[in-house]
Amino acid sequence: MKRGSTLFLKIAVILIGILVLALCIFLVPEIANYAAELDQDIAYMKYPVFIFMYAAAIPFYFALYQALRLLSYIDKNIAFSQISVKALKNIKYFAITISILYAAGMPLFYFMAERAPGIILIGLIIIFASLVIAVFAAVLQRLLQEAINIKSENDLTV
Incomplete structure (x- = not known):
């Protein structure tokens, strides 16, 4: 395959990384x-939001x-x-990790939803998108593994 045939996809992945950064x-x-300003009595909510958001960015990268x-x-x-196959398996695990982190952080979204109701929907969309990516990576992983097995069987019969 030509070296530049995946150039568009590489550029798209890099641009997504820059956007998330x-x-x-x-x-x-x-x-x-914003989370700290919602209620001055619990302004410490700022730090869990920081930790949660940056922790979710690590498996994404x-x-x-x-x-x-x-x-x-x-x-x-x-x-x-x-x-x-291993790369697809890692992508699957990282997507599951992102879903778990956002699911664990949903109470923070619920807390902020008093003033911004759409924020819960954003959290649910991220969870759903990560799960879709995990399932897609798992299906591709299985298909690729079966193709490798068929290829190795054909190599042995020839």
Whole structure:
């Protein structure tokens, strides 16, 4: 396969990473300050919001890295290998981790929903999208593993 055939996907993954980094730098502090301003008696809510949002960004970036590795395997014509299966498995685990973190953080969203009702919907969308990605990665992982098994059986019969 040509080396640049996955260039568009690599650029898209990098742009998504830059966008999320910008959100972490500019939007997360605003959200944390908003949570602290809701009620001055519990202004300490700012810190759990920081911890929760940045903790969810860590597996996201690991999953993006695995996606870039998978695209490089495709460029190197080693897409049908165990390392590709491992990359898909890692993407699946990171997506599940993001879903679990956001599900655990839903009480924070509920707390902030008094003044911004749509924030619960945003949390649910992130949970659902992460689960969809996890299921999709699991299906691709299984299909790729079966293709590798069929390929190895064909190599042995020839």
